[in-house]
Amino acid sequence: MEGCQYIGPEQVNHPFKMCGCKPFPGRVYCEEHIWTVYKKGTSSGNKRKIAAIEKELAEIKLIEEVEEILND
Numbered sequence: 001m002e003g004c005q006y007i008g009p010e011q012v013n014h015p016f017k018m019c020g021c022k023p024f025p026g027r028v029y030c031e032e033h034i035w036t037v038y039k040k041g042t043s044s045g046n047k048r049k050i051a052a053i054e055k056e057l058a059e060i061k062l063i064e065e066v067e068e069i070l071n072d
Helices: 031-038 047-071
Strands: none
Touching: 031 047
16 A cells, blocks of 8 residues: 555544555655654653654655755
C-alpha cells in the first residue's frame, strides 16, 4: 500500500480515509503522523523508537539535501 496509513480519531464515517501523504521511509506513516503515533514529547512514547526515527529522519534529510545540491 502506498501513502500514509494514518486514520485520525476524528473519523467516524465508514469507509475510513487514510492520510495518503508520502510515508516516512521504512514506516507506514508520514513524517507528521509518525510523531502522533509515537507521541513525541510525552512520557508514554517509546523513547528508543523516537530516537531511532529522529536519527533516520536526519539521515534522510541529509541525503535529500545532498541530492538536491548534486542535481542543481
